[in-house]
Amino acid sequence: xxxxxxxxxxxxxxxxxxxxxxxxxxxxxxxxxxxxxxxxxxxxxxxxxxxxxxxxxxxxxxxxxxxxxxxxxxxxxxxxxxxxxxxxxxxxxxxxxxxxxxxxxxxxxxxxxxxxxxxxxxxxxxxxxxxxxxxxxxxxxxxxxxxxxxxxxxxxxxxxxxxxxxxxxxxxxxxxxxxxxxxxxxxxxxxxxxxxxxxxxxxxxxxxxxxxxxxxxxxxxxxxxxxxxxxxxxxxxxxxxxxxxxxxxxxxxxxxxxxxxxxxxxxxxxxxxxxxxxxxxxxxxxxxxxxxxxxxxxxxxxxxxxxxxxxxxxxxxxxxxxxxxxxxxxxxxxxxxxxxxxxxxxxxxxxxxxxxxxxxxxxxxxxxxxxxxxxxxxxxxxxxxxxxxxxxxxxxxxxxxxxxxxxxxxxxxxxxxxxxxxxxxxxxxxxx
Amino acid sequence: xxxxxxxxxxxxxxxxxxxxxxxxxxxxxxxxxxxxxxxxxxxxxxxxxxxxxxxxxxxxxxxxxxxxxxxxxxxxxxxxxxxxxxxxxxxxxxxxxxxxxxxxxxxxxxxxxxxxxxxxxxxxxxxxxxxxxxxxxxxxxxxxxxxxxxxxxxxxxxxxxxxxxxxxxxxxxxxxxxxxxx
Numbered sequence: 001x002x003x004x005x006x007x008x009x010x011x012x013x014x015x016x017x018x019x020x021x022x023x024x025x026x027x028x029x030x031x032x033x034x035x036x037x038x039x040x041x042x043x044x045x046x047x048x049x050x051x052x053x054x055x056x057x058x059x060x061x062x063x064x065x066x067x068x069x070x071x072x073x074x075x076x077x078x079x080x081x082x083x084x085x086x087x088x089x090x091x092x093x094x095x096x097x098x099x100x101x102x103x104x105x106x107x108x109x110x111x112x113x114x115x116x117x118x119x120x121x122x123x124x125x126x127x128x129x130x131x132x133x134x135x136x137x138x139x140x141x142x143x144x145x146x147x148x149x150x151x152x153x154x155x156x157x158x159x160x161x162x163x164x165x166x167x168x169x170x171x172x173x174x175x176x177x178x179x180x181x182x183x184x185x186x187x188x189x190x191x192x193x194x195x196x197x198x199x200x201x202x203x204x205x206x207x208x209x210x211x212x213x214x215x216x217x218x219x220x221x222x223x224x225x226x227x228x229x230x231x232x233x234x235x236x237x238x239x240x241x242x243x244x245x246x247x248x249x250x251x252x253x254x255x256x257x258x259x260x261x262x263x264x265x266x267x268x269x270x271x272x273x274x275x276x277x278x279x280x281x282x283x284x285x286x287x288x289x290x291x292x293x294x295x296x297x298x299x300x301x302x303x304x305x306x307x308x309x310x311x312x313x314x315x316x317x318x319x320x321x322x323x324x325x326x327x328x329x330x331x332x333x334x335x336x337x338x339x340x341x342x343x344x345x346x347x348x349x350x351x352x353x354x355x356x357x358x359x360x361x362x363x364x365x366x367x368x369x370x371x372x373x374x375x376x377x378x379x380x381x382x383x384x385x386x387x388x389x390x391x392x393x394x395x396x397x398x399x400x401x402x403x404x405x406x407x408x409x410x411x412x413x414x415x416x417x418x419x420x421x422x423x424x425x426x427x428x429x430x431x432x
Numbered sequence: 433x434x435x436x437x438x439x440x441x442x443x444x445x446x447x448x449x450x451x452x453x454x455x456x457x458x459x460x461x462x463x464x465x466x467x468x469x470x471x472x473x474x475x476x477x478x479x480x481x482x483x484x485x486x487x488x489x490x491x492x493x494x495x496x497x498x499x500x501x502x503x504x505x506x507x508x509x510x511x512x513x514x515x516x517x518x519x520x521x522x523x524x525x526x527x528x529x530x531x532x533x534x535x536x537x538x539x540x541x542x543x544x545x546x547x548x549x550x551x552x553x554x555x556x557x558x559x560x561x562x563x564x565x566x567x568x569x570x571x572x573x574x575x576x577x578x579x580x581x582x583x584x585x586x587x588x589x590x591x592x593x594x595x596x597x598x599x600x601x602x603x604x605x606x607x608x609x610x611x612x613x614x
Contacts, residue, residue, distance in 0.1 A: 017518040018533045019511035022540065029540045047540075048547040052495065052574050058487045061469070061494045064462055239473055242490070246469035272459035280458070280501025281511055335512060377516040393516070 002038075003299035006031040010292070011333070020335045021281070025288030031295050042298070047291060054290030055283055058242055059165040063158050064279035065245035069226065069252050070117050071271035071278075076256035076263050078223045079121045082107050085220035088213045090190075091205030095197030097130045098143045100205075102193050105147035106186040107220075109154035110227035115373055119148035119381045123388045131389075133203050139196075141385035141396045142374075146403035147189055148381055149370035154182035156230045156248070159336065159366045161241050162286070166341060167348045169358045171241045172234040176425040177359040181367060181414045188406050196402065222255055235428055282337065289341035302346035309350070316354045320415050323347055324368055331372020335380065339369060359425050360418040367414060371407050374400050454504045454580070461497035465490045484562040492569050499577025507584040527596045534589035541582045548575050 010027035014020060028047065035041040073079070086103035093099050101122060108118045123144040130140035152159040155175035164171035196202075208216065230248045233239040239247060256263030296302070309322050330339050344365065351361050373381040374397070382393045382400070389396070397404075414420055472486040505511050518526055548571065555567035595601040 013533070013536070015514060015517055016529060016533070017513050017515050018537070019513045021511060022537050025540055026536055029543065044543060045547040045550060048544045048574065049551055051544060051548075052551075052571055055495060055498060056491055056570060058491055061465060061490050064494070064497065065466055065469070068462055068466065238477075243469055243473050246466050247473060249466045250470050268463075269456065269459050272462045273455045276458035276462045276497050276501045277455070277505050277508075277510060279462075280498045281505045283498040284502050284505075284511070378514055380512075 002031050002034055003296070003301060003304075005034055006292070006295060006299070010338075014334060019284075020338070021284035021288050024285065024292050024338050028288065028291040028295055042295070046294075050291040050294060051287045054287045057165055059161060059171070059240070060283070060286065062161045062242040062245040063282060064275055065242065065249055066156060066158050066161070067114065067117070067279050068272060068275035069245065069248045070111065070114065070121075071275045072249065072252040072256055072263065072268070073111055073223060073226075074121055075267045075271045076252070076260050078111070078220075078255075079104075079108070079125060081216075081220040081223065082111075083122065083125055085216040087205060088208040088216035092207035093194065094204055095193045095202055096204040097126060097133055098135065098140070098193045098197055098202060099190060101126050101130070101140070101143045102147040102186065102190045105144070106150055106154070106182075107224065108148075109151040109182065110156075111223060114158050115148045115151040115370060116380055116384060118151040119145055119384045120388070122148065123385050127385065127389045135202055136399070137389045138391045138395045139202075139399045141382075141389040141391055142399035142403060143193060145374050145379070145381035145385045145396060146400050146407070149373055149407065150182050150185045150189075152366055152370060153178045153185060153363070154227075155179065156227060156241075156245070157366070158282075159340065159369070160362065162337070163340060163344060163362050163366065164241065166344045167358065167362075169348075169362055170429065172231075173359045173425045173429045173431075174362050175231055175234065176428045177363045177421045178366070179424050180420050181363055181410070184413065184420065185367075185407065185410050188410050189403060192402055192406050222259060223252075226251055285335065285337045286341065289338045292338070293342050293345055296342060297345060302349070305346055306350045316351075316356060317416065319351070319354065320356070320364070323351070324364070324411060324415060327365060327368035328371060328375075331369050332375045333378055334372075335378065336369040336372060339372075340365065357418060357422055360421045363421045364411070364415050367407075367411050371404065371411065374404060374407075451504065451507055454500050458497050458501040458504060461493045461500070465493045465497065468493070485560075486562075488560050488562045492563075492565070495570055495573045499573035500580075503577050503580035503584065506581045506588075509588075523596070523601055527592065527601050530592050530601075531589060534585060534592070537585055538582065538589070541578050541585065544578050545575055545582070548578075 006027045009030045010024060013023035013026050018026065025047075032042055032044050032047055036044070083100060083104045086100045086107060087097075090099040090103050091097065104122050104126070105118050108122060123141070126144060127137065127140045131137050151157070155178055157175065157178060160174040160178065161171055163169060164174055226248050229251055230244045233244045233247055234241055253263065253268070256268075309319055312322065313319060327339065327343065330343070347365070348358060348361060352358055373379050376382060376393055376397050379393070379397070382396050385391075385396055386393045468485075468490050472482050476482040502511075518529065521529070552568050552571045552575070555571050558567040559565065560567060592601060
């Protein structure tokens, strides 16, 4: 009864517009209030305790640092450099700026680690430019919103860092596990964009000369080293994910202050402030989700869900399909962090008992949740692009349907061919 | 009781000063986190001795940054929320729903504040071995942040009520007047 009330409160308050972090907290709060009428009620002090204990983790410190790095990159004009580089590379191929959007997001994914940040950064520049070149704004928004979903799959990834903290999976192995799936997503979306553009005769850009391509590459080369430092230092055992994030922040500061000379102290402070606020909003959700997850475990939600799934089938492939459907469904209505924080402690033990690798499941989970970012009613990437292009969310989704179907195909491939995820992870960081 | 324009403008100025102070304090804390973590890496590889506080100090800064940052986000209405369904509601039921949600959040905040004091008292007794700081430094950000959020959330509720009375309520009760410049 208490569990049902808690789940109902979560859904109702999330959907009626309470801030997501507080809606999750209120579900836990409602549970604790109702529990006071039980013979052995859970003490209310648990709520305050988990609000601190749930965040008191060194690995979580990596998240504001990665966001800070992304903000510094934005302030030092890296987004424009990367878009120029992508333009010189693929602007002349049918689809022009739409292809540039896909490539720029693929490159950005190695820098920011956040789908929302990538969607906002590339969308702000490319959507108005695409509109000027005659692309329908809903299509431009759909391309950018979909292309940005690759962000948390390619390392570094805030989602993988968080998942590593929740279920104690090696963040380095998760990072490596995301490389091939991320590349497959990129190829699939690029091919689809080319096909749609050819069918609709969308414009192309003039082909850049070798010299222009070289110049664009040179301008965008140094920022591209940031993900190599991050992944390299983690994989090489030189630094923890949090330390790697700090190294990346200082590398970005070096680029902005010394190389590009466009990062002044006020701009650095502004970037730090924006990153601190964005990260705090995420952390409120993390803290309240920890309370929710703790109470869900206490109410044996994991066992209930596990026996319900095993009641349908004990075949691992069927169970994976059910897990995918569950995550896609929840992804339509909830933000990704609470889903991850609530479902990961339940699904990981079940699937690991069945022989599924934690890294494989982690990548499948994040990919599911990324698809949720382009599905209404709660698709955050759609909201970001809607705010930029002033086109309605449903209209953008109508153009994003082919991308949604393509990403579902990639999801099935990644789910049922675990080698695509595990080959590189096992090769670079073998399980001890 | 009407406030005079002078005291109104003084309060508004104090509000902006507080917003900026919190914003820049969060920013500085994030820079301190980056610097301390980087120093740890350098100390480990260059001086061959990582400081004892390598993980504890950044974690404390992180908790302070988070709770001050959430207060700023609350003031500026930057928390993530779903407005897809409520946007389709008429202003009156939407206003009542908005007030109800403010009440729920405020009740939660008061409960957090009430229950955090025993935890702080408990932790005041101990110190962190690595830094020599009281264990309570990790617990203080919660009441400070929540108290600020309580103020901002109450102000938003009052603002919603005033807007509704003046016929200006459209449901955008999140976010007070912009501090500007950031």
